[in-house]
Amino acid sequence: MSGGELGYAVGMAATAAFAITAVAAIKDRGVDLFGVLVLGAITAVGGGTVRDVILREPVFWAQDLNYLWVALAASLLAFVARGLVTRGQTYAILLYLDGLGAALFALLAADKAWRLDFAWPAGPVILGVMTGIGGGLLRDVLAGRPTLLMSRELYAVPLLVACALYVALLAWAPHYRVAGLLGGVAVSFALRAAAIRWNLAMPRWLLTRA
């Protein structure tokens, strides 16, 4: 398996994880199967869609429908096995996979923005974070849930840190781009995993209201 193939496989696993955690998130709201499929797919591909619209590029899932099929299949599976996916251990694994997926998508988006020379140096960081959290934001808005922005959860900050580090690397050591991509994913995932594992949240003095 080449590096590209491995990245693709992880991307597909992450797409599925996004869709499944989406179903887990909306499960207790009495959504029907149609809503499950729509919200699962939007969570999985929504962030990248917003990125591509802002970059004025063709939307990525139209170029490779596998992202969509995987998202829909995973949503269907999660609907059928919805008792299982929200159970302790399974859900924990999914959370970590979701964190890995968000890291991967964010870094790849930062890289895409850099290749297209979009708004250097802030552009790649912004589009990276936006791609990682955009789908979840759309899902929560459409499902009438409080969005990530309203919580103290450490979900986006790991993406922000890793994308900023990646941009710094592209600026000062562009030869290490591939290593930087992998390192960025690792940094983001490590921070997110620590947040999940030890239940870390934003410290209270960084809230508008303690």
Add this chain to the structure above:
Amino acid sequence: MSGGELGYAVGMAATAAFAITAVAAIKDRGVDLFGVLVLGAITAVGGGTVRDVILREPVFWAQDLNYLWVALAASLLAFVARGLVTRGQTYAILLYLDGLGAALFALLAADKAWRLDFAWPAGPVILGVMTGIGGGLLRDVLAGRPTLLMSRELYAVPLLVACALYVALLAWAPHYRVAGLLGGVAVSFALRAAAIRWNLAMPRWLLTRA
């Protein structure tokens, strides 16, 4: 009246129906006339706007402002006559017209995506459904109402079924495209009309929580 002219006339009637049912939907929330015009217009043209952005085409209402004028005029009318449009029989007629309009817009959007060779075969179905329900989703999000995705209403599924059938026809019998368009609108409208008439909803076993 040619087929094209008939389609155009139905499209305008449907645009008006979208705007009027939007006003009926938000009526009890104390919106002012400005909000009524904005939400009416967004409901009527929002779905097609999202479709065109994703297709990277010029937005349709910029090419033919009649859609917008009709939506604004219908919203104004619905505001003035808001006591009437929510009354039993008038509202029932509007609901059917709204279902016909959603069917027409969805099928035309699927056809547009097909003509532009967008993400065959899933693309035309997705953009068809998105065009049919997108305006209503935007309206509900902006008005702070629970969206369609959170209800058991049979609104989107008829569009999904009809767009999928239309794509199947384009795949296997493209010569019957025009008949397929009309048939698709008929199928979608028939399903929606049945759902309105007999108060059909998604069966409970297709909900995440019964």
Add this chain to the structure above:
Amino acid sequence: MSGGELGYAVGMAATAAFAITAVAAIKDRGVDLFGVLVLGAITAVGGGTVRDVILREPVFWAQDLNYLWVALAASLLAFVARGLVTRGQTYAILLYLDGLGAALFALLAADKAWRLDFAWPAGPVILGVMTGIGGGLLRDVLAGRPTLLMSRELYAVPLLVACALYVALLAWAPHYRVAGLLGGVAVSFALRAAAIRWNLAMPRWLLTRA
């Protein structure tokens, strides 16, 4: 200082005002610093972003990142000094500056739409108003607050009036374009300032429910 430089300086001040009033608006919801920066930036540049997507132009902040830096710096400042920015007199000054900024952005957006010959004559008015209120709408939706469209506040109507007057001037006296831009900003700001000063709202007979 040339006219262009003055406009640019007012634009930056307005961007900062948008971001700061955004932080004031969401302050009591317990948002963390990351959410503050994201919501501040979205409020400041969101409307123009939607405009550029609909115009199929490159997003304006990617062309000149100063808008973004100013929005982020202002959000950070507002977070640190959040006790101050919501205090009586400071907040009042910010409200007026926000009104001036919305006026400036709306008129400049109408002018941009006119230069690109977008959907004359409704297009410039619609994109003008959308640019003035779009960022705030996005912020409120993401923060789970009732949007402007659900209130009787006179925020958007001044923009609508001024953009419509500007379009009329472009139609009948295009030679006075620059004067028209300045006059439009003045009209919009005067109406908004009056609404703030005397607490004016939409009259009850223009509400769907009195």
